[in-house]
Amino acid sequence: MDGAAPVVIVGAGQAGFSTAAKLRDFGHAGPIALIGEEASPPYQRPPLSKAYLLGEMSEDRLLLKPSSFYAQKDIELLLSARVERIDRRSREVVLADGRAFPYARLVLATGARPKTLPAAIGGELDGVYAIRTIRDIAAMSGAFRPGRRALVVGGGYVGLEAAAVASKLGLDVTLIEAGPRILGRVAAAETSTFFRELHRSHGVDLREATTLASLGGAHGRIDHATLGDGARIAVDFAIVGIGVQPNVELAVAAGLETDDGVLVDAHLATSDPLIFAVGDCASFLWRGQRIRLESVGNAIDQGEAAAASILGRSEGFAAKPWFWSDQFDVKLQIAGLSSGYDRVVTRPGAGAARSFWYYRGEELLAVDAVNDGRVYMVAKRLIEAGRSPSPELVVHADDPKALMAGPA
Ligand code: FAD
Numbered sequence: 108m109d110g111a112a113p114v115v116i117v118g119a120g121q122a123g124f125s126t127a128a129k130l131r132d133f134g135h136a137g138p139i140a141l142i143g144e145e146a147s148p149p150y151q152r153p154p155l156s157k158a159y160l161l162g163e164m165s166e167d168r169l170l171l172k173p174s175s176f177y178a179q180k181d182i183e184l185l186l187s188a189r190v191e192r193i194d195r196r197s198r199e200v201v202l203a204d205g206r207a208f209p210y211a212r213l214v215l216a217t218g219a220r221p222k223t224l225p226a227a228i229g230g231e232l233d234g235v236y237a238i239r240t241i242r243d244i245a246a247m248s249g250a251f252r253p254g255r256r257a258l259v260v261g262g263g264y265v266g267l268e269a270a271a272v273a274s275k276l277g278l279d280v281t282l283i284e285a286g287p288r289i290l291g292r293v294a295a296a297e298t299s300t301f302f303r304e305l306h307r308s309h310g311v312d313l314r315e316a317t318t319l320a321s322l323g324g325a326h327g328r329i330d331h332a333t334l335g336d337g338a339r340i341a342v343d344f345a346i347v348g349i350g351v352q353p354n355v356e357l358a359v360a361a362g363l364e365t366d367d368g369v370l371v372d373a374h375l376a377t378s379d380p381l382i383f384a385v386g387d388c389a390s391f392l393w394r395g396q397r398i399r400l401e402s403v404g405n406a407i408d409q410g411e412a413a414a415a416s417i418l419g420r421s422e423g424f425a426a427k428p429w430f431w432s433d434q435f436d437v438k439l440q441i442a443g444l445s446s447g448y449d450r451v452v453t454r455p456g457a458g459a460a461r462s463f464w465y466y467r468g469e470e471l472l473a474v475d476a477v478n479d480g481r482v483y484m485v486a487k488r489l490i491e492a493g494r495s496p497s498p499e500l501v502v503h504a505d506d507p508k509a510l511m512a513g514p515a
Pocket of ligand 1: 265
């Protein structure tokens with residue numbers, strides 16, 4: 108690509124930001140437009156269900172960079188600006204207000220949005236919230252008052268984190284999970300058990316294998332929930348954390364290949380070689396299967412890899428999955444991806460620390476480290492190097508560093 112050619116990035120979240128910043132770092136001299144429909148400059152989402160929701164973090168600290176960064180780097184940041192369509196023939200994107208931005212390369216970093224409950228079962232009542240944006244948190248700011256009754260629908264990480272915050276702030280919290288156990292899609296029974304006990308020990312009324320029949324209320328505002336087992340519980344508000352769906356509509360309308368995400372190759376290129384996709388919206392090949400990763404680390408790494416691809420210096424994207432979650436006084440750090448495991452080994456740690464090691468046969472796939480930063484660091488290095496210490500060593504080695512010494 109000509110070094111002065113324009114790059115347009117749709118979506119000013121973590122992945123769009125990373126792409127823009129890396130393009131400049133790698134020396135791209137042409138125009139870069141970073142177009143986002145939210146009103147805020149790019150910010151981190153993880154604190155929205157953690158420190159920011161708890162009121163322990165200011166909005167300024169959410170921002171990935173101060174506003175001055177974009178002028179300094181000559182990145183044209185357009186906020187409150189929604190891209191309505193991509194015209195692949197004329198190579199431009201068109202905004203809702205009719206403005207058009209020509210591109211030599213286009214990057215889709217449109218992220219994902221929360222799945223919602225149908226209106227027919229009360230999903231659109233006032234007091235039913237999701238957690239994805241700063242605006243979502245502003246909308247529920249008055250709700251987190253001691254003594255109020257919160258219902259959390261969904262026992263994934265976002266739901267559990269929100270439940271922990273609400274409980275810490277003195278609310279009366281019920282969390283329901285439709286599956287047989289919390290974290291059932293992403294973690295082993297050992298990790299689920301640990302977090303179930305943690306929440307219950309803090310007074311969260313955590314109910315698994317419990318579906319929601321409907322939310323109900325008066326004058327358009329939620330005041331109760333009816334559960335699948337017929338139980339009716341009084342609630343002041345509900346937080347729905349039942350997963351996300353990728354924002355693929357622009358890509359679909361432009362005729363790009365999609366399937367639960369925008370399909371990309373090893374260089375993050377879509378089925379149109381001039382268009383790339385990164386972050387939560389991108390579906391890539393991992394061990395022979397297509398996956399999307401919904402994590403900060405992936406958004407950063409894919410942004411960097413797409414920038415390299417655009418500038419013709421790509422070595423291909425190699426995913427290094429990692430994730431974390433904060434609940435009460437517990438920090439969970441996850442290295443690798445556990446899907447496909449057939450065995451889990453528990454490594455005890457000092458005090459409340461412990462870690463769960465996922466194997467498929469002899470191969471180490473992933474580690475969930477609870478309050479054990481040292482073990483997490485070692486596990487991450489092992490997994491990224493493709494090394495698998497024996498389960499016996501994992502359980503018995505006193506010093507985590509000894510795990511690095513095991514056979515490759
Ligand atoms: P997003 O951050 O969703 O950004 C996409 C942006 O594109 C949005 O601003 C959207 O409005 C905009 N957009 C979409 N369509 C258009 C359009 N047509 N025109 C203009 N703009 C558009 N990850 C972790 O690793 N650890 C955690 O602990 C963790 N906790 C989380 C907690 C919460 C509450 C949430 C919501 C997420 C959490 N994540 C966590 C996930 C992580 O935040 C996401 O994976 C990451 O933000 C994805 O970045 P992205 O840029 O792909 O998408």
